Amino acid sequence: MQSTKRASLAANIGCGVLAGVAGTVVMTAFQKFVEMPVTGRDDSYAPADFAERILPVHPNGPEGRERLNYATHFSLGGMWGTAYGIAAAAGLSGQKAVNTVFATVYTGDVLLNVALGLYQPTQWSKQDWIVDLVEKYVQAQATGAVFDHFLDPARRS
Numbered sequence: 001m002q003s004t005k006r007a008s009l010a011a012n013i014g015c016g017v018l019a020g021v022a023g024t025v026v027m028t029a030f031q032k033f034v035e036m037p038v039t040g041r042d043d044s045y046a047p048a049d050f051a052e053r054i055l056p057v058h059p060n061g062p063e064g065r066e067r068l069n070y071a072t073h074f075s076l077g078g079m080w081g082t083a084y085g086i087a088a089a090a091g092l093s094g095q096k097a098v099n100t101v102f103a104t105v106y107t108g109d110v111l112l113n114v115a116l117g118l119y120q121p122t123q124w125s126k127q128d129w130i131v132d133l134v135e136k137y138v139q140a141q142a143t144g145a146v147f148d149h150f151l152d153p154a155r156r157s
Helices: 009-039 046-054 061-089 094-115 126-151
Strands: none
Touching (some): 061 094
């Protein structure tokens, strides 16, 4: 007999954070081994720029900035995962959850970065838009796959 008990919101969020970090690993590998070799784009320091804008942190030297960049990159991925965990707690899963979370979080990400003066999407090229959308959609897909197939607390209860 299958249990009708749902996993707690906290369990869904915790598993979502882990899935988001895993999704960020996938996105980072995609960036380094697929997108950047194809486009010739250099490393982005957008995560570090974001952290420096909203937090009282200003690393000394390139190594400190790179550490801040990766820490922020993976923290933001965990936040995307949090959104997936909340969607799962609301009963969404699979592509419906991935697409809902992607649309919501991506829109918020762009609007927040525009408000902070970090993004100017009206000046982005077609390639800039494609790279940004594809990479973050890869992250969303990987987050959803990891959560749904490995971490979903409802599947383990």
